[in-house]
Structures are given as structure tokens and as C-alpha cells.
Amino acid sequence: MSVFDGLSQFHFLRPWALCLIVPFAVLVISKLYSDNQQSRWIKRLPPHLANALLLKKKRWTSQLPLKLLAVIGLLAVIIVSGPTWYRQASPFAEDASPLIVVLDVSETMLEKDVPPSRLFMAKQKIRQLLKEHRTTGSSALVIYSGSAHIASPLTQDRSVFAPILDSTSLEVMPRKGKFAQYTIPVFNQLLKDQPQSGTVLLVTDDLNLPAVESYRRYFQSSSHQLLVYGVGRTGEYGPFSLNEKVLKDVASSANGRYVSMEVDNSDLQKINRYIETHQSLTSDSAQPWVDVGYYLIWPVLLAYLMWFRRGWLVQWLWGGLIILPIILPNTAEANSWNMMDVFLTKDQQGRWLFEHDEPLQAGNTFSDSHWKAYSFYIGGEYKKSQQYYLLDDTLPGHLGLAASLAHQREYVAARRQYEEILKRYPDNLDAKNNLDLMKRIIVQIDQFTESQTGNTERQNSRELEQQPKTSDGVEQQVDQEQLVEKKLMADELLSDPQVHERWMRRVQGDLANFMASKFATQLERGVATQEFWNEDAN
Structure with a gap:
């Protein structure tokens, strides 16, 4: 529940008890008046005698016990009135709210x-969440990179997710990129016909600015809950560390929650607890309101115990000294802060560094993904610039991505990227000229490869730390007569574990091919790259 929802539901279970404030206020005012009457004779003393006989007290400490008594009385009246803003969920209620898992399948996830x-x-965490923690309710899986697709619709059958997750990889995605904003129309289509409010679990390591804005707009006008699950580590663990700040910001602005990946199951337990808390029950009236006033008893008792003790101000001072280190920022937060943050934003600092010939330092400082990509590109860090250009679904972003691939000798991937650009922007001269250049380079490499005797190996494309694909290579022909089709019987599958494992690999391969074909068709039809503009979210 967000802060605004809590404020809108705030009320008192026993509002009539607030009337006790009136006689208590009369008592305090009468006490103040009585003290003022007793001190009238002090004003008649000569100034030199008054200074010698009376103790000088600071104004804020005058009648301090009475002021403390007023605070205690006010808290006591609030406790009796029974403040509350949320209901207590029934342990016998069934969780039937839908869960949509949105999985990032972009290159940074490797x-x-x-x-x-x-x-x-x-994928392991999702499988464990659905198998061990998500015991009721329907679930669905949406995957995205440069486009968004439904890998599994809403279902209560948990067993269907294992083969789908095993087949989920970068190879099944028809378009490179990292555009989470395209997932909103996809899961909105799944949730709009559901009778109860659902939860969207976004599993990723970073988001671009359009995705942040789209998620914020959607969930601020929706009754559904957003949980952001951060995958990876922060700090200098690699070229693309987990952007925890952006993920926490989008979770906070979208009235959601952020959960980071842990080694144990504490993260999954936290996610499941958030889902259960958010579930929509059939009848809200069956849930009793939680009386929060009881929690105020402890500060009342503490203040009351200190009220009649001598030197209680000193006791409060020591308590403040003990609490002060707790509320101060930790070392990691202090080290990440610098004086320039007071005067300039991260983008302004990055622009200053960029203009003073520090592109790599500027790239690490910028918060804007486009400027980060451009800075790394100018600084020669083409792998980093490629990953940040994947966050930019604009013409400059696509051109920068293709140029970064070309500088990494990924000529075939760069050619494919320029061809995709020309499909969307057929009149772009930069894409046309660079596409011709890529084709000439690939032809020259092919000719050089054919001239090398004894070289029959085909060059592989770099997907999982392999060498870059600089040319189309020489295709190897396979005699169809050498291909033998083996039919597997049911008794073999059940009796022989090796045969069963070989059959499962074939099924997973067929499923991956099916997913790749289906997603490519959806991309061609334009249904996988739509953005959500309708404000009437469920």
C-alpha cells in the first residue's frame, strides 16, 4: 500500500473518544492560568532582588513537565480513539490474484x-518462486529485449514454465535492445479481464528513461502492484553493473516495491509476502481494521517514566547520542556523494567532463543512457556503448548501435542492424552509406577466407563470449542420406534415462524454434513494439 492510499483510508475506530481532548485541554489551560496567577507577585519584586532570588530558566524549559503532560494526554486520547488505515488479511483467504513475470532477455543479462x-x-529464481512459493493463483511469463512477447499466458499449471524457461535465451528474441516499455501493452492485455488486481514482477538489471516514465504512468493510474527484482551486483563487478538506483526510483514512483537478488531464499519469501499482501479478497468487509493506536503506548510509557525523574533532559540527550549514528548514512552512501552533487546534476557533471576531453569519466557520470553511450563511443569503449545504445529506441540510438558493432568487427551484426534501420527509415543516407561499407568489408573478408587453403571452419557469431562474426563464412553441405531419423517408443522413454534426456533436449530445441518463429512473426506484424498510451488502466 502506498502512502497516499494509507492517508485516504485513515480513520478512527472510536471517533467519539476524540471528545476527551476538550476536558483535558480545559485542565491544562486552567493549570497554566493558575501558575500565572501565583507568579504575579514576582513582578512586584525589585529587579535587583528578583535577579538574586530567582533562578533564570530558558523560555522553552519553563513549565516543561506541564508541556510533557499535554503531549502524553494527547497521545492517550489518540490511542483510545483507535487510529487505523489498513485491514488485517484473513489467514483462510485464498490468493487468487494473477502474477505476471516480466523477464529481461537482453545482452546485459549475460x-x-x-x-x-x-x-x-x-530463470532459476523464477522457477523456484513459481514452484515452491506460488502455490495458488494464476501466473504468466512475458519476456522482452528489443520487443516484448508472451512466453506463457495466465495458467495455474506450474509445470509448463520449466521447459519455457529452459528455452528462453537471446536466440529466440527477434530484435536486440532493452525496451521494457513495450511490455506494458502485453501484460495489460493479460490483466484487463481479470476480476482481481494482480502483481507484475519485473526482473531486470536496468531500465531506460522511456521505460521508467511508462511504468510510472501506468501503475500510478492502476490498481495493480509493481515489484522490481534487481538481478546482478552493484559496483565495479563488470562493465554493466546493476543500476539499483534507477530500479528503486521506478518502484517508488510507481507505488511499488524493490527487491534485490539474494543467495538464499529470503528474496523469494519477500516477493511472495508482497504478493500475498496485495491480493484482492472477495469481500473486503470480512477483513477487520487493525487498531494501530496500541503501538503508541510505548512512547507514552517512556515519556511518563522520564517525566517525574530528575535530570530526565540528560537522559534524553544520551538517547539522542545513541540514535544519531543509526540515522546517519552508512559509509558506502557517504563515499558515493561528492560536493558537486549539491550544485550540479549528474548529467551536468557529465557534460562538463565530456567537454573537457574526459569521455570515459563522463560516461560513468551521466545518468542519461544516450549520453552515456555516446561518451563511451567517443572514448573507444565500444562494448559499453553498444549496451547503452540498446536502451535507446530512436534513430540516433540505432545508428550508434550499428557503429559500435562495426568497431567491434561485428560486421554481419552491423549489416543486419543497418538493414533494420532502413526498414524503419528508408531515406536515411547514413544508414545506406554504412550498409554499403559493411557489405564491401564482408565481401573482402569472404574473398580472403576462400583464398586460404585448408580453412574450412565457419566463423561463429559472438553471442556467449565467442569470436565476432566478421563475414558470412563458407557454408558446409551435409548429405541428406547421412541424416538418420530415429523414432523413440514410449517404453524406451520411460525405462532408459539417457533416451529420455535426449528426447527432452529435442523437445526443448523444438520449443525454442517455435518461440523464435512466433516472436519473429509478432515483430513483423508490429504487435511486439507497441507502447501503452491508454490512461484507463485496470
Whole structure:
């Protein structure tokens, strides 16, 4: 529940008890008046005698016990009135609220700061969440990179997710990128016909600015809950560390919650607890309101105990000294702060560094993904610039991505990127000229490869730390007569574990091919790159 929701539901269970403030206020005012009457004779003393006979007290300490008594009385009246702003969920209620898992399948998810990779660990966590913690309610899986697709619709069958997650990889995605904003129309289509409010679990390591704004707009006008699950590590663990600040900001602005990946199951337990808390029950009237006033008893008792003791101000001072280190920022937060943050934003600091010939330092300082990509590109860090250009779904972003690929000798991938640019922007001269250049380079490399005797190996494309694909290579022909089709019987599958494992690999391969074909068709039809503009969210 957000702060605004809590304020809108705030009320008193026993509002009639607030009337006790009136006689208590009369008592305090009469006491003040009585003290003033008794001190009238002091004004008649000569000034030199008054200074010698009377103790000088600071104004704020005068009648301090009476002021403390007034605070205690006010808190006591509030306790009796029974303040509340949320209901207590019934332990017998069934969680039937839908869960939509949105998984990032972009290239940064292949980082190995969380071994063996972020994507692998994210899929393991999702599988464990659905199998061990999510015991009721329907669930769905949406995956995205440069486009967004439904990998599994809403279902209560948990067993269907294991083969789908095993087949989920970068190879099934028809378009490179990192555009989470395209997932909103996809999961909104799944949630709009549901009778109860649902939860969207976004599993990623970073978001671009359009995605942050889209998620904020959608969930601020929606009854659904957003949980952001950060995958990876912060700090200098790799070229693309977990951008925890952006993920926390989008969770906060979208009235959601942020959860970071942990080694144990505490993160999954926290996610499941948030889902259960958010669930929509059939009848809200069956849930009793929680009387929060009881929690105010402890500060009342503490203040009351100190009220009649001598030197209680000193006791409060020592208590403040004990609490002060707790509220101060920790060392990590203090080290990340610098004096320039008071005067300039991160983008302004980055622009100053960029203009003073410090592109790499500027790239690490910018918060804008486009400027980060451009700074790393100018500084020669083409791998980093490629990843940040994947966050920019504009013409400059696509051109920068293609140029970064070309500088990494990924000529085939760069050619493909320029071809995609020309499909969307057919009149762009930069894309046309660079596409011709990529084609000439690839032809020259092919000719050089053919001239090398004994070289029959085909060059591989770099997907998982392989060598870059600089040319189309020489295709190897396979005699169809050498291909043998083996039919597997049911008794073999059940009796022989090796045969069963070979059959499962074939099924997963067929599923991956099916997903790749389906997603490519959706991309061609334009349904996988739509943005959400309708404000009437459920």
C-alpha cells in the first residue's frame, strides 16, 4: 500500500473518544492560568532582588513537565480513539490474484557478476518462486529485449514454465535492445479481464528513461502492484553493473516495491509476502481494521517514566547520542556523494567532463543512457556503448548501435542492424552509406577466407563470449542420406534415462524454434513494439 492510499483510508475506530481532548485541554489551560496567577507577585519584586532570588530558566524549559503532560494526554486520547488505515488479511483467504513475470532477455543479462550469468540465475529464481512459493493463483511469463512477447499466458499449471524457461535465451528474441516499455501493452492485455488486481514482477538489471516514465504512468493510474527484482551486483563487478538506483526510483514512483537478488531464499519469501499482501479478497468487509493506536503506548510509557525523574533532559540527550549514528548514512552512501552533487546534476557533471576531453569519466557520470553511450563511443569503449545504445529506441540510438558493432568487427551484426534501420527509415543516407561499407568489408573478408587453403571452419557469431562474426563464412553441405531419423517408443522413454534426456533436449530445441518463429512473426506484424498510451488502466 502506498502512502497516499494509507492517508485516504485513515480513520478512527472510536471517533467519539476524540471528545476527551476538550476536558483535558480545559485542565491544562486552567493549570497554566493558575501558575500565572501565583507568579504575579514576582513582578512586584525589585529587579535587583528578583535577579538574586530567582533562578533564570530558558523560555522553552519553563513549565516543561506541564508541556510533557499535554503531549502524553494527547497521545492517550489518540490511542483510545483507535487510529487505523489498513485491514488485517484473513489467514483462510485464498490468493487468487494473477502474477505476471516480466523477464529481461537482453545482452546485459549475460553478465557473469552473478555466476554463471544473470539470465541463468533469474530463470532459476523464477522457477523456484513459481514452484515452491506460488502455490495458488494464476501466473504468466512475458519476456522482452528489443520487443516484448508472451512466453506463457495466465495458467495455474506450474509445470509448463520449466521447459519455457529452459528455452528462453537471446536466440529466440527477434530484435536486440532493452525496451521494457513495450511490455506494458502485453501484460495489460493479460490483466484487463481479470476480476482481481494482480502483481507484475519485473526482473531486470536496468531500465531506460522511456521505460521508467511508462511504468510510472501506468501503475500510478492502476490498481495493480509493481515489484522490481534487481538481478546482478552493484559496483565495479563488470562493465554493466546493476543500476539499483534507477530500479528503486521506478518502484517508488510507481507505488511499488524493490527487491534485490539474494543467495538464499529470503528474496523469494519477500516477493511472495508482497504478493500475498496485495491480493484482492472477495469481500473486503470480512477483513477487520487493525487498531494501530496500541503501538503508541510505548512512547507514552517512556515519556511518563522520564517525566517525574530528575535530570530526565540528560537522559534524553544520551538517547539522542545513541540514535544519531543509526540515522546517519552508512559509509558506502557517504563515499558515493561528492560536493558537486549539491550544485550540479549528474548529467551536468557529465557534460562538463565530456567537454573537457574526459569521455570515459563522463560516461560513468551521466545518468542519461544516450549520453552515456555516446561518451563511451567517443572514448573507444565500444562494448559499453553498444549496451547503452540498446536502451535507446530512436534513430540516433540505432545508428550508434550499428557503429559500435562495426568497431567491434561485428560486421554481419552491423549489416543486419543497418538493414533494420532502413526498414524503419528508408531515406536515411547514413544508414545506406554504412550498409554499403559493411557489405564491401564482408565481401573482402569472404574473398580472403576462400583464398586460404585448408580453412574450412565457419566463423561463429559472438553471442556467449565467442569470436565476432566478421563475414558470412563458407557454408558446409551435409548429405541428406547421412541424416538418420530415429523414432523413440514410449517404453524406451520411460525405462532408459539417457533416451529420455535426449528426447527432452529435442523437445526443448523444438520449443525454442517455435518461440523464435512466433516472436519473429509478432515483430513483423508490429504487435511486439507497441507502447501503452491508454490512461484507463485496470
